[in-house]
Amino acid sequence: MDVIFQVDVRKKDRKLEERYRRTAFDLYRKGTKRSAGAWVLLIWYSIVLIMSLGGGGGAYTLRSFIVEALLVFIWFLIAFRRFRNRVMLRLLFLTIALKERGDTGTFNGNRFMFGEEGFWAITVGDMMWKYPAVDKVAESRDAVFLYFKEDSGLYFAKRDFTVGDSKAFLQFIAEKTGKEVIRLKGSRR
Known part of the structure; x- marks a missing residue:
């Protein structure tokens, strides 16, 4: 599969995770x-x-x-x-x-890759999804949220794109999933 968009998350972002959970609750x-x-x-x-x-x-x-x-x-x-x-x-x-x-464990990062047929995550093990699995797509000023259902999905900062950019990605994901991108308060147009 050819990679059209790639996101490399190098560090944990607790504020982004909290925003992801609050947004899920609201949506x-x-x-x-x-x-x-x-x-x-x-x-x-x-x-x-x-x-x-x-x-x-x-x-x-x-x-x-x-x-x-x-x-x-x-x-x-x-x-x-x-x-x-x-x-x-x-x-x-x-x-x-x-x-x-007190935990001395380190976060090794995540890589999310988006291709023509689906997208996958490389963390401890490989996971692959087809685009119809995405239930909702939301964006804030600095992040993208993909929800499969209320309690599961992916989120990443817009600055973490290493292949492609967030603006083109949002158009791409809306086309692939058939879902409208929900713009959260404070997101840029």
């Missing part, structure tokens, strides 16, 4: 509705929260303030899906960063 969860049970739970919790805030009648202590602040934080987690997603992603990446802090 695949946007427009989903809450169930009736979720609304009942939210309303019930709201009533309990309102009744508990400042209703002790006794001295207002640091402990009661912390408990009420925690209850309000939990309400925000329940009520606002986007807030919950951001908090959970931050915790996930904080955990990963702490775990990797």
